[in-house]
Amino acid sequence: MQSFTNILDSFKGISLQELDHVQLMNRIDTKFAFSTEQLFDFLTILQTDYNVLELENTRVHRYESLYFDDEQFSFFKDHHNGKTDRFKVRIRKYVESNVYFLEIKHKIKGRTYKERIPAETFDTIINKTYKEFLVKQLQEDKELVPTMWNSFQRITLASKTLNERVTLDFNINFHYQETERQFDHLVIAELKQENLNRNSPFYLLMKENQIRSYHLSKYCIGSMEIYGEEKLKFNRFKKKLLFLNKIAKNAT
Numbered sequence: 708m709q710s711f712t713n714i715l716d717s718f719k720g721i722s723l724q725e726l727d728h729v730q731l732m733n734r735i736d737t738k739f740a741f742s743t744e745q746l747f748d749f750l751t752i753l754q755t756d757y758n759v760l761e762l763e764n765t766r767v768h769r770y771e772s773l774y775f776d777d778e779q780f781s782f783f784k785d786h787h788n789g790k791t792d793r794f795k796v797r798i799r800k801y802v803e804s805n806v807y808f809l810e811i812k813h814k815i816k817g818r819t820y821k822e823r824i825p826a827e828t829f830d831t832i833i834n835k836t837y838k839e840f841l842v843k844q845l846q847e848d849k850e851l852v853p854t855m856w857n858s859f860q861r862i863t864l865a866s867k868t869l870n871e872r873v874t875l876d877f878n879i880n881f882h883y884q885e886t887e888r889q890f891d892h893l894v895i896a897e898l899k900q901e902n903l904n905r906n907s908p909f910y911l912l913m914k915e916n917q918i919r920s921y922h923l924s925k926y927c928i929g930s931m932e933i934y935g936e937e938k939l940k941f942n943r944f945k946k947k948l949l950f951l952n953k954i955a956k957n958a959t
Contacts, residue, residue: 711767714750715862720761726865726872736819737898737920739913742954743877746894749912750862756908757864757873762803769802770876771858773829774926775851780939783930787941791816795926796841796851798826809837811844855883855929866907871900873909881929888932893955895925923947 741749759766775796776782785793795812807826812819824840831853833841842848858880864873874897879890898909905911913920923944931941931948941948 711747711750711862714747714754715759715766717751718754718757718759718766718864720766721758721865723760723762725758726760726863733818733820734899734901735817735903737900737903737910738922739896739898739918739920740951740954741894741896741916741918742957743892743894745916746875746877749916752912753864753873753909756868757866760863760865765803766862768861768863769858770861771800771802771829772797772856773799773831773853774855774857774929775833776854776930777849777851780854780930780934781849783927783939786924786927787939787943789943794845795924797857797926798829800829809840811841813844853883855881855926855933857881857925857929859925864909869900869904869907871898871904871907871909873898876925879925881925881932883933886933888929890951890955893951921947921950923951 760768762768775798782794782796792813792815794814796810798807798809800807807828808823809826810821810823812821814820822840822844824836826837830837833851838848841851858878859876860878862875864875866872876895876897877893879893879895881888896909896913898907900907905914927941927944928948928951930939931944
């Protein structure tokens with residue numbers, strides 16, 4: 708982590724308030740996966756075109772999430788079956804800020820819409836306030852239950868010239884009850900843009916390094932790792948999961 712800190716010190720830091728103009732609650736997301744070793748090299752290049760979020764005197768931030776689904780894992784199945792109108796629901800803690808939000812991400816026809824309301828803690832039971840919020844967003848009353856915990860560290864970059872952000876997630880952990888999975892060497896990067904721009908410096912950097920975009924959320928990765936084929940069908944995702952595990956295991 709010290710090496711990450713040294714590299715990030717060369718970036719210009721920006722505050723959460725300065726990041727507000729690229730919040731992008733309605734956006735196009737493009738995901739990439741690579742190793743933490745590659746991230747060291749990429750950060751050195753990216754400092755030319757991006758600033759880094761600094762919060763509570765740190766530039767590497769911790770996130771914790773509790774995900775919800777129904778007993779049939781409908782949210783997971785919608786993604787696996789290629790449904791173009793799908794949701795994810797979670798309570799997320801922004802650790803350095805010590806704030807919680809109930810968040811819902813709605814992906815429809817390639818665009819991601821994010822809505823959230825404040826939460827007090829990791830409530831495992833959907834209360835009346837949460838229920839009203841979720842019914843309004845989902846347009847139906849689903850009986851949701853906790854299905855997975857997730858934690859990771861994140862570096863957030865904001866373009867100096869474009870309306871875009873890049874989040875770089877690593878030290879990714881999934882757990883629920885007695886089952887735990889850790890991806891120590893995997894980085895999941897997400898390019899968040901108002902509209903897809905393949906001339907983005909980050910997009911071009913991925914292209915130069917022959918890193919192709921892929922479509923798989925952390926929630927889906929964790930669900931497969933935690934529950935396995937005994938509980939979930941994920942034939943369409945097997946190659947992607949093998950790819951991510953290969954990155955994690957082959958990193959040195």
